[in-house]
Structures are given as structure tokens and as C-alpha cells.
Amino acid sequence: MKIVKTEYIVVCDAGFSVLKDRAVAFSTKIEKIAPFYELKAEYPDAEQFEFGKGSVLMPGLINLHTHLEYSANLSTLVYGDFIDWLQSVITHRDTLADSCSEVCIDDALKSMLKSGTTTIGAISSFGKDLKSCAKSQMNVIYFNEVLGSAPNAVDAMYMDFLDRYEKSKEYESERFIPAIAVHAPYSTHRVLVNKVLAFAKEEGAFISTHFMESRYEREWLDNGGGRFGEFLKRFNPHAAPVNEPIEYLELFEGVKTLFVHGCYANDKELDLMERIGMIAHSPRSNRLLGNRRLEIEMLKNFALVTDGLSSNYSLSLWDEMRAAIMLHQKAPLPKLFKSLLLASTHYPAKLYKLNKGSVEVGKDSDLAVYHFDDIDEKNLAQTLLLHANEPKTLYIAGQEVKVLLL
Numbered sequence: 183m184k185i186v187k188t189e190y191i192v193v194c195d196a197g198f199s200v201l202k203d204r205a206v207a208f209s210t211k212i213e214k215i216a217p218f219y220e221l222k223a224e225y226p227d228a229e230q231f232e233f234g235k236g237s238v239l240m241p242g243l244i245n246l247h248t249h250l251e252y253s254a255n256l257s258t259l260v261y262g263d264f265i266d267w268l269q270s271v272i273t274h275r276d277t278l279a280d281s282c283s284e285v286c287i288d289d290a291l292k293s294m295l296k297s298g299t300t301t302i303g304a305i306s307s308f309g310k311d312l313k314s315c316a317k318s319q320m321n322v323i324y325f326n327e328v329l330g331s332a333p334n335a336v337d338a339m340y341m342d343f344l345d346r347y348e349k350s351k352e353y354e355s356e357r358f359i360p361a362i363a364v365h366a367p368y369s370t371h372r373v374l375v376n377k378v379l380a381f382a383k384e385e386g387a388f389i390s391t392h393f394m395e396s397r398y399e400r401e402w403l404d405n406g407g408g409r410f411g412e413f414l415k416r417f418n419p420h421a422a423p424v425n426e427p428i429e430y431l432e433l434f435e436g437v438k439t440l441f442v443h444g445c446y447a448n449d450k451e452l453d454l455m456e457r458i459g460m461i462a463h464s465p466r467s468n469r470l471l472g473n474r475r476l477e478i479e480m481l482k483n484f485a486l487v488t489d490g491l492s493s494n495y496s497l498s499l500w501d502e503m504r505a506a507i508m509l510h511q512k513a514p515l516p517k518l519f520k521s522l523l524l525a526s527t528h529y530p531a532k533l534y535k536l537n538k539g540s541v542e543v544g545k546d547s548d549l550a551v552y553h554f555d556d557i558d559e560k561n562l563a564q565t566l567l568l569h570a571n572e573p574k575t576l577y578i579a580g581q582e583v584k585v586l587l588l
Contacts, residue, residue: 183225186206188551190238190557190562191206191239194524203217208549211580213225240541242538243527244302246440246534252278254281255491258277288314293496296572322359323388324360331371331424332418344381362381367391367393368414372430382437389439390441393427395468400446443463444476445473452481460533461476464488464494466489467494475510478521485533503567507567548577549576
């Protein structure tokens, strides 16, 4: 048992509660929140930590969408336009994958820990990141990704997916959850999507899928043309759209799904995605790949994610939040500060019913302590958004995490 006392607790519940001069008693789960003297009397044998003036306790951050297998990228891939970027990915895919060793993936995971992230969703295309994710101190939702738009490749792609999924099941634990990612409506044949979703429902597995990331995807799925058509027909002269957008989304009915990007989704599609699951927003990736701004102020809630180093320059959710502040100029700042914090804690936990994402009795003890020299109770969200980088102390399942980058 541990007792942690900070000047403030940012609860990250739906109402964005802030507690002052309270302490938290926890083991693997939060047992009680009360004045420090009360907890010391009730738990006399607990380890006690008093962080003093300027300290803030909050839940660990949750980043539900990141690609680790291309973490070796620095300047190899081309930014500015989605198709140009995609072409560079295809050109350099093998080189980047080969150069990202287990150490490379370990360092990417540690960088997220170092920035206060305690739960991630790892999108795995090849399974190369499996061992690193399984041994990580973080909580990992491991999304085995499936794609393939050619009808004659459906069975082979499905069997490859099943093989990777079963290998990930060997590592299943409270901290490691095997899950499923369907790549996108332009890249995954409807028959394959149906097979995978039927399997997901049997397993009760979490689901993620990209949707309407670029204007080229919009043009292709609506009209079968545009630059995406030209790009795809270089590989298959008979290429044609394999899904209709609304029908694709309806396939996910009944499965809690994270819909990633949604930059070019229309109002009907956005409403449907929010009814079925939740939209993941990655402002830096969207900007670097030449995509338009997702109007998050129109959403009920959303999950903030970093995507991977194939389309970003860091895996810190604090960096992502600060980018979102500058990108979303229409949103009033005080409200935006709180929305971004909740999108990195409470909302993603709510989607998959994770017992995390807020500092409340009964929740898992995934907690972070930050310290600031100058702090004002009325501007706590602002202070965190603008100045937090690395926690002073980090706990996962009640255990202090030591992070050392190689």
C-alpha cells in the first residue's frame, strides 16, 4: 500500500473535478481518497510520499493508436501530401522495418513511458513489435492489423491475421490485451472485413480502423477516381473501390470501435462513428500528411493519439496536445485545455471500458505526479497543457516505474 499526497489532484472525470490537499491510498487499485492525516491513521504501514507545493497528481495518459514498427524513421519518409507519403512508405517499407530492431521499438515504448503514457494501442502489421510490447511496463492493447483488397487474397490474408492474433494471445494478461485492427475501407475487401469482424465478435475483441484520413480516400470511395485511383491502378489495372463508406461503417455495429482520423468524413459518417464507437484524432500526423483539420469542437468526445513515427516526430501526448492547441483556433482555450486532457485519459478509457483514465476509488492505480514552480488552481489544465513533459513519479498498477532511455 502507498499513500501519495500532492497539492492538487486533477481527477479527469467527466466533470473535470479538481481536489486540493487530498491524498490517495492505493495498491494495484485506488483504495481511498481523503486528507493525508486520515489515510496515515487508517493505513499506518503504507509507504508515504508527500510531494509538496506545486505538485499535481493525475491519471496516466492513454494513447490508443500508434504504429511502432516504423519507429526507425527520421527523415526517410516524405511529408506534405498523403499519396507522396504513402509512396515513400511503400518504397522504404522493408528498409525501415529491417532497421527498426527490438532495441528501436523498446526505445519508442520507453519514450512514451517517459512522457507519462501508461496505456497504448499498438497497431501491428507484421508482429515485429510483439515481444517488446509484451514485456513493456505499460498496459498494451495490441491491435493485429489486417488488410487486403484483392478478392483472391482474402483467405490468405485472413489466415495470416489469425496466425498473428494467436501468437499475440500467448502473451495475454491484465496488462496485454490482444485486439484487432482493420486497416481501412480502401484497402480491405468487404469479405475480409466481414470475416474479421465476425471473429472479433466471437472473441469480444477491441477493434480499430482508419477511416477517411485523406481527400484521396474520399474521392476514391465516392467516385472510383482521383490520385488514389491512379496510385492503386499502378498495382492493379482493374482496381475499384471495395467498400461504400456508410456501408463500411455499418459493418462495425455492435463492436466498440476506434475510428482513426476521420478528417474527410461527412456529418452523417461522423454521427455514425460516434454512435458506434469513438473517433481518434492525430493533429500532427494529419498536418504532416497534408490532410485537413478535423473539427473536434463538433464532436461529443474523442481520443487524442500520436499515430507513429512514420507520420510524427515524437510519441508524446503532451506534444500532441500542444499541437492541437495551435491547430484548433476556433475552440475557446479553457474548454479546449480540458477537452484535450480528457481525450488523453477519460474518453479513451471509456470507449473500451478500461478501468483507468481517472483518479477515482476502484480505478487501476496508473498515476502520474507532475511538479511546477508556479501554479494556479484556476489554471491547472492550462499549466499541464503548456508545461508538462515528464512526470516526477509514475505508477502503473501501483508500482513505481523507472524509465531509462538507451
